[in-house]
Amino acid sequence: MKTSVLVVGGGLAGTSAALFLAWRGVDVTLVEKHPGSSPHPRAVGFNARVGELLRAVGMEDRLPPSRMTKGFGVRRVRAESLVGKRFDETFWTPPAELSDIEYSPSTGVGVAQDRMEPILRDKARELGADIRMSTRMLEFSQDADGVTAIVQGDGEPYEIRADYLVAADGHRSPIREALGITRTGRGYMHTSRSVLFRAPLQEYLKDGIGQFVIDDVGFLTTYGDGRWVLMLDDREYTEPELREKIVRAIGRDDLEIEIITTGRWTISAGVADRFSAGRIFLAGDAAHTLPPSRGGFGANVGIEDAHNLAWKLAAVLNGESRPELLDTYDVERRPVASLCHQQIFARNDGHNRGTDPEDAPLYDNYAMHYGILYRSSAVLGAGEELPPAQRPEQWNGQPGTRAPHVWVGPGKSTLDLFQRGWVLVADHPEWEEAAQQAGVQYERVEQLDVFGLSEKGASLVRSDGYIAWRSTDLPNDPSEVLRAAFSSSSAGTR
Numbered sequence: 087m088k089t090s091v092l093v094v095g096g097g098l099a100g101t102s103a104a105l106f107l108a109w110r111g112v113d114v115t116l117v118e119k120h121p122g123s124s125p126h127p128r129a130v131g132f133n134a135r136v137g138e139l140l141r142a143v144g145m146e147d148r149l150p151p152s153r154m155t156k157g158f159g160v161r162r163v164r165a166e167s168l169v170g171k172r173f174d175e176t177f178w179t180p181p182a183e184l185s186d187i188e189y190s191p192s193t194g195v196g197v198a199q200d201r202m203e204p205i206l207r208d209k210a211r212e213l214g215a216d217i218r219m220s221t222r223m224l225e226f227s228q229d230a231d232g233v234t235a236i237v238q239g240d241g242e243p244y245e246i247r248a249d250y251l252v253a254a255d256g257h258r259s260p261i262r263e264a265l266g267i268t269r270t271g272r273g274y275m276h277t278s279r280s281v282l283f284r285a286p287l288q289e290y291l292k293d294g295i296g297q298f299v300i301d302d303v304g305f306l307t308t309y310g311d312g313r314w315v316l317m318l319d320d321r322e323y324t325e326p327e328l329r330e331k332i333v334r335a336i337g338r339d340d341l342e343i344e345i346i347t348t349g350r351w352t353i354s355a356g357v358a359d360r361f362s363a364g365r366i367f368l369a370g371d372a373a374h375t376l377p378p379s380r381g382g383f384g385a386n387v388g389i390e391d392a393h394n395l396a397w398k399l400a401a402v403l404n405g406e407s408r409p410e411l412l413d414t415y416d417v418e419r420r421p422v423a424s425l426c427h428q429q430i431f432a433r434n435d436g437h438n439r440g441t442d443p444e445d446a447p448l449y450d451n452y453a454m455h456y457g458i459l460y461r462s463s464a465v466l467g468a469g470e471e472l473p474p475a476q477r478p479e480q481w482n483g484q485p486g487t488r489a490p491h492v493w494v495g496p497g498k499s500t501l502d503l504f505q506r507g508w509v510l511v512a513d514h515p516e517w518e519e520a521a522q523q524a525g526v527q528y529e530r531v532e533q534l535d536v537f538g539l540s541e542k543g544a545s546l547v548r549s550d551g552y553i554a555w556r557s558t559d560l561p562n563d564p565s566e567v568l569r570a571a572f573s574s575s576s577a578g579t580r
């Protein structure tokens with residue numbers, strides 16, 4: 087069979103890739119070797135930037151909002167037990183200063199991974215993605231024109247020929263290994279066991295604290311739906327031993343506890359040294375394994391990879407952009423993964439066991455979620471002198487950053503103007519005419535100050551909602567200037 091994009095792996099990154107590609111009208115097929123999601127969730131918090139991406143594909147109303155205060159992670163304390171004495175609260179280093187600015191129309195999503203994956207999968211299918219569960223990719227090869235994969239479901243192995251392949255096959259990524267792509271980072275850190283259980287403990291969550299470092303037991307947290315997870319050292323536990331650990335962690339032995347399942351997790355950190363090889367692109371944990379942190383840098387970053395890649399693949403496949411645009415996937419996303427890796431260890435986020443935090447500048451979550459800077463040929467005017475992340479108001483419409491949010495009507499954000507194609511944001515008839523001539527959608531926005539513009543200026547926004555270019559003045563020939571900027575940043579074929 088033939089498909090435009092073959093996605094291998096139906097975790098959060100792969101399913102998001104299928105969703106974003108299908109939403110852009112791309113013929114996409116996904117293969118996942120398991121019949122469904124793992125019953126033991128890992129991620130639970132999805133930040134507001136991911137909320138924005140899901141809002142764009144019309145999913146926001148299907149998803150429960152995040153329990154995180156302003157997207158800043160659940161509070162964590164060290165405690166004798168859940169019901170016992172609580173000691174110091176562990177903060178960011180330094181604690182993030184809360185901003186009064188409303189950065190986003192979205193709140194983020196508070197749903198456990200085993201529920202999130204099927205929601206994304208259903209939406210991807212609804213949009214036309216061909217999702218084949220219980221189907222394993224056995225081997226692959228690529229040539230100048232495409233990728234050939236052999237996959238197997240219930241029956242005989244068969245061949246899938248695709249223009250491109252997205253390797254979202256998890257942290258061990260057999261595809262990455264077969265391509266000989268190495269990784270850089272801390273590497274293996276430790277192995278943990280976990281027990282997932284259900285218990286009526288809701289009353290202990292009232293003060294907003296949701297993570298508990300229990301002395302002499304382990305780390306206790308909740309998925310917010312009656313399910314809790316206790317992380318333990320790496321050794322075999324019998325069921326009575328697990329129950330005893332749970333009772334000690336809770337500090338009460340009079341509750342009904344249902345053990346759901348157990349897990350064993352390798353915690354490691356590494357970023358692939360290349361995110362692509364020919365027609366194959368790594369996304370999610372295949373590209374970067376980042377240990378659980380209070381920045382939400384695991385699954386969230388993988389979903390953002392998928393989003394960055396999807397519009398580029400769509401633009402190249404439909405002939406609007408030359409294939410060089412795809413080179414910017416590695417150039418834009420790899421530094422983001424490296425920055426997340428650095429922040430996890432610089433923030434002293436619980437992973438520097440017995441060692442000092444890494445000496446590196448700290449960027450708070452407003453900067454990390456909404457203010458990442460891309461520097462690539464798909465952005466004009468993002469120089470090396472600029473920091474890798476800042477808060478949106480510090481960027482003030484800098485090309486290479488996410489276009490800022492401001493309400494432009496009841497329930498309508500500037501972000502709702504983007505994502506379907508390239509958009510020129512301005513408030514001047516000459517720019518409107520220029521946009522028409524360049525074949526770019528025009529959006530009149532009165533609040534140009536958040537884009538760092540006066541009424542003479544204009545910003546060109548890419549189809550992922552990032553600013554590609556801006557002109558702070560009205561040039562003599564806006565049409566020609568815009569056409570050149572559009573053609574260059576989009577690797578345009580026209």
Ligand SMILES: Cc1cc2nc3c(=O)[nH]c(=O)nc-3n(C[C@H](O)[C@H](O)[C@H](O)COP(=O)(O)OP(=O)(O)OC[C@H]3O[C@@H](n4cnc5c(N)ncnc54)[C@H](O)[C@@H]3O)c2cc1C
Nearest residue numbers: 095097098099119128129130223255256370371384385386
């Ligand atoms: C304990 C724990 C807690 C975490 N908590 C958070 C959190 O709160 N927030 C957060 O953002 N992140 C968190 N993470 C990280 C997050 O879970 C991962 O980043 C995310 O699940 C990775 O998704 P993925 O789709 O890239 O990979 P995976 O979920 O590993 O999916 C890869 C998929 O590829 C499939 N596959 C592999 N090879 C083949 C093949 N040959 N053919 C077909 N299918 C194949 C696998 O079956 C698998 O389903 C946590 C991780 C752990 C371990």
